[in-house]
Amino acid sequence: MVATFLSSWAHVRSRRADGWSIGALSLCLLLLGPVVALILKALGDSGGLWGHLLDTVLLRYISNTLVLMVGVGILACLFGVATAWVITRYEFPGRILFEWMLLLPAAIPAYIVAYTYTDFFEYAGPVQSQLRMLFGWTRPSDYWFPEIRSLGGATLVMASVLYPYIYMVTRIAFRLTPASLFEIALVHRKSQFWAVGLPLARPAITAGLALVLMEVVSDFGTVEYFAVETLTLGIFNVWLGMNNIVAAAQISLVGFVFILSLLGLELYARSRQRFASTSRATHALRPLHLDLRGQTACILVCCIPLLFGFVIPVGVLLKFVLTGGLVGNVLAIAEVLGGSVLVAGMAALLITLVSTFIVLAATYRGGAALRRMAMVASTGYAVPGTMLAIGVLIFAGSVDRSFAAVTGDGRASLLLGGVGILILAYLVRFQAVGYGAVLSGIRRLPDNMMGASRVLGNGFTSSLRRVILPLLSGSMVAGGLLVFVDVMKELPMTLLLRPFDFETLATYTYQLAKDEMLEEAALPALMIVIAGLLPVILMNRMLRRTE
């Protein structure tokens, strides 16, 4: 990888700026527009509110956010890395099934899991009712039961649905580690996992973890429902409670800075390490056979995250749908499903194209500056959705005003109020997902691939078309599918930016769930999951091919 970096860098420095670099640079600037708009907003005068915040709530917001990040980070890594390891390294009954099922929780929005968990674990829920029946307790004071609406509950909920981000990339990393290295560990009686697997998978784990932590910092639905006072809740208290959107923008940048500094730290730590595989693995890594106890352990490792991230929430939703008998509004939901799939599909297509374009330009044409720019341009993911939507609004507002000035029609609008602004918002937010997928794909290509093709007489674009793109297709499609699932789940930006009378499954579900109509919300919520199934299964096939 480092070798790729060095060679392409040297080779690119000599080039003049061309269409590719200019195009990629303009796309990056477009992506950064809304974030910059938010930063500009944050530069305003917050009316001395920070003194009050520092004296009262800010430390609590920050410490809760950090505890949540650390907790979710650790638990999601445990779930993601452990499952990836047993799936790639061992043979046990159900392995093929678990391999794709472990991706399923990615299709469920965290806030829906929060609703279902409350139903499942609260006083009147099935777990506590059974316990009371079993032990003859009658009142809450008769026993202690952990409160699900808490920091701990939020940690469990988020880790259970976010670990697939880590599982997915770590699995590839384990599978791509040359089998010979594991054999060396065996010969030297060192742990295959600690001495070889984990250190070599570290870049992949970090990449997945970064996505997880960005989700944690920007989450609102779960922390609101569980009344956990994080920075996101603070943003809304300041904005809506004190009518101070400037201070709200400032707080949202605090979370953003958390993420950037974490990423910076990791980049720094990694800059002194080199990972390079000069030859392809000579033979495939064969899963090890285990005794019965080992097999049971593997199954358990896979079952626990699946239980928390999929079986319980989907079980609760199914119970609601079956007992509610709410088939009446199926038609309305089908229409909403259509809208969801349309915008998610458009966003996935566009993000894949933009990501691929930027990655190709940054790898083969642009310099180090463009690469850094491309990374910065994908940080929209770390800004809480509603605040990013405000940034998108300000940015789109100025675009529309220029458009109106050009056309001379004061009511002309290019972005605001249409589907265009939604797609722009998804692009800004989920670029990180597509970019990460395509980038990891191109990093796995041998660094001399492009050079070899050029030597054989192919031009640059023809090399891309005939050599690079076909090899990149798996990562492109996997990235696109992941974006599709993410957009299907996306709530705060869609809610604020959507056109008149337009609903996605997420906004439809949210409006019902918000008013405690969980039974009515269950069917559209399940549809989000079902619509996520096909992409998840497809994605698994892509991943296997990449492997």
Add this chain to the structure above:
Amino acid sequence: MLSSCIFRTLRDGLRALPVTLFSLLMLGGIVQSVHASEVNIYSHRQQFLLQPFLDAFTAETGIKTNVVYASKGLAQRLQAEGEASPADVILTVDIARLGEYADLDLLAPVSSDILNANIPAHLRATDGRWFAFSTRARIVVTSKERVADGAIKDFEDLADPQWQGRICTRQGSHVYNRALMASIIAAHGEAAATEWGKALVANLARRPQGNDRAQAKAIFEGQCDIGIMNHYYFGKMMFGDKPEQRDWANAIRLVFTNQENRGAHVNISGGGVAKHSPNRDAAVQFLEFLTQTTAQQLYGEINFEYPANPSVDPGGVLQSWGSFNRDELNIEKLSELAPSAQMIIDRIGW
């Protein structure tokens, strides 16, 4: 097979990236065609609560309605859209939200004899920028079993140490509690309101959490004995289609507070006409419709809210809960005091 097909699409798309980008953006423009005789609504009020009103309005006038519902950020959307905004009417469920629109100068003054006649002066802006359509009282609920009738009369009573460990509420920073705190500030001043809040927090049985209904549920389950909620949730629990919620409602007694002094704290749902409304006449017509008998009765029937128009009978169920005195504080005051209320809430950790 499928994947190679997807890939081919992607590859062709990449070649046509500029065209794709442009056409996606243009799609935005296409969606936004403007029809005659329609009203475009930005609503903070949930759509399923709003729909019956819209249906009735369209049936009566033939004017079509379009809605964007969102709980946060619509004011910023309106602001960003500026003169090009398609929005005609803004609907909210809290006076502080209306205040935000007014502060950002996003509402147009409306002078309508119908509106002025139907809505009392303390429930509308003096310059006609916004009007209340319904009122909701914030009330105390107590356990029928464990709290004596009449033991709590005023919100101020919740500060009494005898209730230590027995009160449940949702988070202080929720808009309903923030407005309640603002009303306490209006009545007693900031220092006394802070003391009251501290004593209330000291009496809490559990960390503030859940929504208003969850407090009734906690009383039913015995986790606490006293809660705070908006009055209409009682109706929704009692007459909704969830049998378990009927049990929660049956476990609690309603206390309309402060009857012997300033009256019960009420908040409003309301709205106004957008500053750059393209269909202004229809927008005013819609507001007028909302203040007349048909719509005013719907507020009670759908959501157990009290009509803002004093000449409209609130309906049987609401009447059966008894009449009560309202705090006739100019409702704008609650909006002005909201930031101070939030600061106190931050300070006392509610």
